[in-house]
Amino acid sequence: MKPSRLMLLTAVALLAPLAPALPAAAAASAARPQLTIPDPGFENGGTGWTFTSGAGVGTGNKHGGTRFLYLDAGAGKSAELTIVAPRNGSYDFSAWIGSAGTGGTYTIRRNGQTVETITLPQHPGYARYTISGVRLRTGDRLQIEFGSGTSWVNADDLMISPAAPAHPEVTSSDPQVAEMFAWAQKKANSWVQLPGTVGPVNVDEYQTGGTGTASYAPTYWAGYANRSAYYSRDMTHQLAGAHLIGLDAENETMLRSYAQSATAEHKYFPVWSLNFDAKTYLSIDYKSPDDFVREVPATFELVEKAAQAYLWTGDRRYVDDPVLWDFYRHATEQFIDLHNSAKDNGKVKVAEGTGQGIFQGAASYNEQDGDGLAEAGDGIASEYQAYLAMAVLARGKGDTALARTYDKRAADLKTYFNDDWSGTGSGADMVRAYTLSGTPVTGWGKENSVFMPMKQIIDPGPRNDAYLDYIQAQELGPDGSPNIESTTYLPDMFFKNNRADTAWWWMKKIYGERDTQHVNASQGPDGDYPEVSFTLVSQTIQGLMGITPDAPHHKVTTQSRLPSGMTWLQAADVPIGTGTVTVRHDGATKTTLTNNSRKDTYSWEARFPGVHKKIKVNGVPQRVRTETVDGVTYTYATPTVRPGATTVVQVSD
Secondary structure (H helix, E strand, O other): OOOHHHHHHOEEEOOOOOOOOOHHHHHHHHHOOOEEOOOOOOOOOOOOEEEOOOEEEEEOOOOOOOEEEEEOOOOOOEEEEEEEOOOOEEEEEEEEEEEOOOOOEEEEEEOOEEEEEEEOOOEEEEEEEEEEEEEEOOOOEEEEEEEOOOOOEEEEEEEEEEOOOOOOEEEEOOHHHHHHHHHHHHHHHOOEOOOOOEEEEOOOOOOOOOOEEEEOOOOEOEOOOOOOEEEHHHHHHHHHHHHHOOOHHHHHHHHHHHHHHOOOOOOOOOOOEEEOOOOOEOOOOEEEOOEEOOEHHHHHHHHHHHHHHHHHHOOOHHHHOHHHHHHHHHHHOHHHHHOOOOOOOOOOOOOOOOOOOOOOOEOOOOHHHHOOEEEEHHHHHHHHHHHHHHHHHHHHHOOHHHHHHHHHHHHHHHHHHHHHHOOOOOHHHOOOEEEOOOOEEOOOOOHHHHHHHHOOOOOOOHHHHHHHHHHHHHHOOOOOOOOHHHHOHHHHHHHHOOOHHHHHHHHHHHHHOOOOEOOOHHHOEHHHOHHHHHHHHHHHHHHHOOOEEEHHHOEEEEEOOOOOOOOEEEEEEEEEOOEEEEEEEEOOOEEEEEEOOOOOOEEEEEEEEOOOOEEEEOOEEOOOEEEEEOOEEEEEEOOEEOOOOEEEEEEEO
């Protein structure tokens, strides 16, 4: 979908994202002069631009709004804008561009010297191109230029983002994973909004100009590019990738905005989407307190991902902020009580939808399947993970009794799911939902099928294995996920279940189809759907590298999930807490970790699948220890890695 005025007006950049915990500093920074593109969507006829003959501003083939920049076919046509940097900073410059032929160019210059030129391919539909990491000093003259090619070139909706605060680097024996990660990291950061940007609110495909303007908070795009908002389902799935490129202020702001929206008036449902001011509910999805889009899994995923953000960052706001804490408690208590009447679940409670569509409360993310359902696999599985997350957050708060309560709730719910709720069948015969009348539903349910093994509510063993096989067969068949957003969950699901080859296959498929037109024609290519890039970032670090953080306790766990044919993989400068680590896997038997922190010592649990006879730490034999986690037995060691130190753990038979 086209991004209209929202993309057009987000052409303001700051040196770095501002932490929401520092409102005075944020206000002061926002008041300072900022790098701005005048008329970024050409709605005012191209204010500030210089055009040659055969170039100008037209109407018709716009990307957003009503106008666009055009260059006619043939050599020598160009359009150029010069702006002066009012402050130091490092920036990414993005534009939506379409070209009917080859040879067109998109160029950024600094003081007359070319920083980068992108030579445009033949791609008549609009796609998003970004030139990243452009450093400017106060007074530098920045030039943006579009040049003609063998056929027409159109451009629209220019945007400036602050350069990524964090820069992990992936290298490997397989060059494709390094290429994929570099692409995904660059693309993901191009979606970052800027604190203090004044932009439109309530932009959608029906009101392309929105209903007014507001000052944007630290946020990033999560959802369709023609709407001035981020979506709970998308942002929760993007959160880990966002952290890995340094978007912690954005994650906290967005999670907190959802927490604030989950009021008693809303029966503790968070709203589905918020504008980039992090305050205003997007009007296309919100009509009134009784009439707004809401889906059960999102409530629980927000709790789960808040715990994940806490473990990555160690940021105590996730356990000390009363707005967030009240949301966690309401989501895992009152919310469930208020939405638990259609089906008797005995001693446990399962949150339900109304079965009357998304504006009345759907049980599942699978909106096509949601009408008529009271309970769904993605809802109950997400509830299970929310209980586990509450245990983590309660321990972070120092309330061990509450943590034990939620551990028990999680265990009881999982037992009930496996012994009763999911039936006795396997594969296609496993229950994945219940109707309002209490009738069990089997067969393929897309998200409400995929989430059950992804959230690990199914007991490990043959039944879970059979369901994974069933999902793979369905996804490869004619009834597979119809859009790229759903497909991005598959690598996560297979990594969680130690099927690295299959997960990597899906990552390569998603990346390989990044230039394929999205099923929604106005969205652009699949690669320009934000969830694609953010999840490829996290799937590389969390999935292939198997890095699991515990920043509050200065711990990190690793597990090699290298697929067949990948002999080594390294991720450098992965942010955990206030520092970074560099991890390298050589096959499945040797892992090296460097603690790049200047002050924090880390306890490292290095896991290796299987029972091995020998294990060494820095070449010194250790006592072999094993543990079983989610049905998999590992040999492991727990060395202490001091600041600046490198430790190698290796197993052998």
